[in-house]
Amino acid sequence: MPRAHSAAGGPGESVAAPGAGKTVLEQAEISRMLTRIAHEIIERTQGAERVVLLGIPTRGVPLAARLAAGIEQVEGRAVPHGSLDITMYRDDLRLRPARALGRTQVPPDGIDGQLVVLVDDVLYSGRTVRAALDALNDLGRPRAVQLAVLVDRGHRELPIRPDYVGKNLPTSQQEQVRVLLTEVDGEDAVRLRVAR
């Protein structure tokens, strides 16, 4: 459920390198949120059985892996996870030059009859998730689909809502939210900056 998460005690106002923007979430907070989401997934799915976590490249993929590891720690059972590239399903392909493709890697048992949790870093317009639902449709027929995001920044353009949220981050459309993850960027942080 979307709920306000207070960044209590976090030095959320510190300014890093010029141009990098304001750090709104730090490593410890991100890690606590992912632990919480992992627990919420277990709770809401009655033990995370027949659950598959699919991350949306780029940064949804390591997030899905971390959530799977978090669930495994509690339940003592491996949770299948993978990645779902949505590039070929985007609705804005013709607005920009052709993009490089990400990797789609579905766990060996597939997604038929499973509960698929889509995992992404930032939820914004909802168009990425719409594309992901289309992509999922071509891969099989899950029994249900849920959505987990680290940051929900608002400004939805489609009727889509997340099931698990790390933090609701009210933003203006002029701002940019950047999620940095150790696996991709060498550090864990969420930064906010005004686009020029």
Next chain:
Amino acid sequence: MNRHLISAADLSREDAVRVLDTADELARISDRPIKKLPTLRGRTVVNLFFEDSTRTRISFEAAAKRLSADVINFSAKGSSVGKGESLKDTALTLEAMGADAVVIRHSASGAPHRLAEWVRGSVINAGDGAHEHPTQALLDAFTIRRRFGRSSGAEPGAAAGKPGGGLDGLRVTIVGDILHSRVARSNVLLLHLLGAEVLLVAPPTLLPVAVDAWPCSIGYDLDAALPKSDVVMMLRIQQERMNAAYFPSVREYSRRYGLDAARMGQLPERAIVMHPGPMNRGIEIAAGVADSPRSTVVEQVANGVSVRMAVLYLLLGGAEAGQ
């Protein structure tokens, strides 16, 4: 990338690696229950074939259909289509149909280049005379890269989206009828671009005039070249294009330049044998060699669809350059 793909020389190394990386990801959809992507929905691809072709036309058609494009096949076989003006008339017809891409095969070198001046869509050269066949070169490079494990997906732990490498340091020997081969020219340009060392081996009569200006070395002795080759690519003797005696007899050609089991034994252990097809079994390649595990002939055909999907996606999938 340029709007058209007429020559392998239209590609930068970055473009070429991008095509191969994209093809790597697209190759995975052939394992899926629904082998189709919605990406080119509403786009029209015209296959304009003025010359016979089985695998290239089918391969382009499959690639376009897997990307959900509408495909129109135009075969000029049997009609009295000449060159010049009638090609222009055809181009105007295609223009009127609103083709987003034209895949053209023509017996005249330069026909795709000419066509590109007349149509608004992207032109993809599927073989023009003895000039070029860039998608064949791309699929050959893709096949080599996969076999030598330099793709982004080669190591199981490789990060998704991480670009794969080129073909740096690999030694590729192309053997046979270089003179009539568009595959050879495109391959020399592309493989050199990707960092491979290319050696052409052929009888002197089957080498084109200005071959010394190509970015490759030249040899006449196949037996000397084989132990130093990671890849040996056999070309078809194009008897239908031969209007003079280029060698004394087919049997003699086969003796000196054909790849038989004994010659295959001289190759290093990891080396592969390629052939763009169609093969003349028993002339440039022995049947046993063509069917051996080292031969990539069937793989090349399968990879052709993935590579052509990648080319169509990269040319048509995004916004037009400069838009």
